[in-house]
Amino acid sequence: MIEIEGVSRTFAGRRGGEPVTALRDVSLRVEAGETIALVGASGCGKTTLLELICGLQQPDAGTVRSGPAALMSQRDLLLPWLAAIDNAALALRVQGVARQRAREQVAPWFERFGLSGFEQARPYELSGGMRQRVSFLRTLLAGKPVLALDEPFAALDAITRAEMQGWLAHMLAEEQRTVVLVTHDVEEAVLLGDRVLVMAPRPGHVVADLTVGTTRPRRRTDPVVVELRAKALGVLGVPV
Amino acid sequence: MRRWLLPLLAILVLLGIWELYVKASGASSLLLPSPVDVLRALLDDRGTLWRNLKPTAAEILLGVVLGATFALLAAVAMHFSRMVREALYPLLVVSQTIPIPIVAPLLIVWLGFGLLPKLIVVALVSFFPIVVSTLSGLAAVDPDLVKLMRTFDAGRWQTFRRVELPTALPGLFSGAKVAVVFSVLAAILAEQAGSNSGLGILLTVTIENLETAEAFASVSILAAFAILLFALLTFAERRTLPWVHRQRETEA
Numbered sequence: 502m503i504e505i506e507g508v509s510r511t512f513a514g515r516r517g518g519e520p521v522t523a524l525r526d527v528s529l530r531v532e533a534g535e536t537i538a539l540v541g542a543s544g545c546g547k548t549t550l551l552e553l554i555c556g557l558q559q560p561d562a563g564t565v566r567s568g569p570a571a572l573m574s575q576r577d578l579l580l581p582w583l584a585a586i587d588n589a590a591l592a593l594r595v596q597g598v599a600r601q602r603a604r605e606q607v608a609p610w611f612e613r614f615g616l617s618g619f620e621q622a623r624p625y626e627l628s629g630g631m632r633q634r635v636s637f638l639r640t641l642l643a644g645k646p647v648l649a650l651d652e653p654f655a656a657l658d659a660i661t662r663a664e665m666q667g668w669l670a671h672m673l674a675e676e677q678r679t680v681v682l683v684t685h686d687v688e689e690a691v692l693l694g695d696r697v698l699v700m701a702p703r704p705g706h707v708v709a710d711l712t713v714g715t716t717r718p719r720r721r722t723d724p725v726v727v728e729l730r731a732k733a734l735g736v737l738g739v740p741v
Numbered sequence: 742m743r744r745w746l747l748p749l750l751a752i753l754v755l756l757g758i759w760e761l762y763v764k765a766s767g768a769s770s771l772l773l774p775s776p777v778d779v780l781r782a783l784l785d786d787r788g789t790l791w792r793n794l795k796p797t798a799a800e801i802l803l804g805v806v807l808g809a810t811f812a813l814l815a816a817v818a819m820h821f822s823r824m825v826r827e828a829l830y831p832l833l834v835v836s837q838t839i840p841i842p843i844v845a846p847l848l849i850v851w852l853g854f855g856l857l858p859k860l861i862v863v864a865l866v867s868f869f870p871i872v873v874s875t876l877s878g879l880a881a882v883d884p885d886l887v888k889l890m891r892t893f894d895a896g897r898w899q900t901f902r903r904v905e906l907p908t909a910l911p912g913l914f915s916g917a918k919v920a921v922v923f924s925v926l927a928a929i930l931a932e933q934a935g936s937n938s939g940l941g942i943l944l945t946v947t948i949e950n951l952e953t954a955e956a957f958a959s960v961s962i963l964a965a966f967a968i969l970l971f972a973l974l975t976f977a978e979r980r981t982l983p984w985v986h987r988q989r990e991t992e993a
Contacts, residue, residue, distance in 0.1 A: 555892050572892040574885055581984035582907045592893040595903070625987045643893050 502647060502679040503531040503554060508563035510549050522704035523549040529698060529707060536673055536680040538694030540687050540733060546705025547683040551649045554681060570647035573640040575655045577632040579624040585635050586620040592643035614638055630661040650682045666692055670718035691729045692719050699736045709736040774954035782958040790962055797939040800928045804863020805920055812871035820879040837869040841927055845934035854935055862931035867920030878912025879905050911985050914978040921970040925963055
């Protein structure tokens with residue numbers, strides 16, 4: 502579903518500084534229906550890789566082949582002038598679905614997403630976790646086979662984040678999509694990914710490709726999760 | 742409550758000082774009428790004031806609508822095309838430096854004593870603040886939101902009407918608020934260049950007749966009208982863009 506081969510991406514330096522190589526010679530394959538988690542410190546080119554997959558950027562070298570991808574970012578980016586249901590329907594509306602039909606299509610999802618009763622709420626009336634769920638729903642309903650999730654829970658508090666991780670694991674089990682999840686949280690990567698790709702910065706490259714053997718949803722205390730988490734942190738050079 | 746009380750109190754204090762000064766200095770009411778004189782003139786001349794407010798109000802309202810329409814079109818054209826933006830921006834500034842007292846009589850000569858030359862003057866004055874604030878509103882769109890729309894396969898027009906235009910509405914409103922206040926002065930100057938009626942004409946006549954209290958009465962009507970328009974726009978903004986207000990509250 503996604504094939505990236507020998508991709509490099511360099512940005513011109515700010516104010517005449519040295520050019521910055523965000524990615525160097527990155528290759529990876531993601532099969533249809535697979536969830537991969539990209540984990541690494543800031544500046545390792547995770548977001549650049551995601552934008553390449555979404556076609557928002559072009560590589561300087563190498564090739565990127567991917568099915569159509571919809572993006573969800575760390576900030577919910579909900580439109581404050583639209584009700585929650587119309588925000589979730591944004592991609593449908595862009596595709597030309599009439600407002601009423603789009604709402605009818607979205608409504609059953611509100612139930613599944615634990616958002617019942619909040620259809621008409623404006624984004625500022627929702628909690629952070631609910632906003633991220635509306636944002637995820639909007640991405641899902643874009644109908645793209647690939648979901649590109651850029652640190653979707655990074656802006657949430659720890660408790661809400663843990664809830665949302667469990668919820669997303671559940672959703673991914675139901676929805677057969679190819680998912681690229683970018684995160685800086687190693688535990689999140691291990692909990693949610695079928696594979697965890699560890700990236701290192703300057704320039705960004707993949708240093709480890711770890712397969713998580715167990716099925717989702719996984720528990721934090723699962724020995725496999727604990728072991729892989731330690732392994733990934735070891736690759737990143739973080740003492741455990 | 743406080744929002745109304747404080748400015749009202751400030752006005753009353755100012756009027757009190759004014760009244761006391763006139764009483765204490767014994768200034769001639771021809772030179773400086775006291776607030777009580779002005780109030781009396783307001784009551785005595787209410788028929789004349791009302792008759793002359795109507796054409797002036799029409800000039801201001803229609804002129805601002807005309808100016809805002811062109812401003813919106815110009816801002817959108819400038820937003821879509823860098824070439825148009827670079828070509829028009831200096832002209833925008835020029836539009837604001839045109840001295841109204843010089844242009845208004847010319848317009849009267851060209852277009853006659855009717856409504857049209859006044860509309861053009863008011864539109865010209867209200868055009869600039871609305872273009873500038875709408876344009877900066879359009880440019881203030883979150884780039885991540887534009888990226889998101891691209892992954893939804895939204896074209897230029899979809900992104901504009903679903904994301905950029907709503908983002909620019911607060912800017913449009915703040916431009917319009919500045920415009921209505923300036924446009925009151927513009928309408929007066931336009932009328933004084935040549936007109937049969939209006940508060941601008943009433944002002945000219947009363948000052949020439951040394952009816953200073955009556956002139957002050959016209960001025961206070963104009964001020965009240967400007968405040969009314971400003972307040973109406975503020976109200977409309979809160980009703981149509983509730984999220985702007987709410988977000989400020991949540992952030993604070």
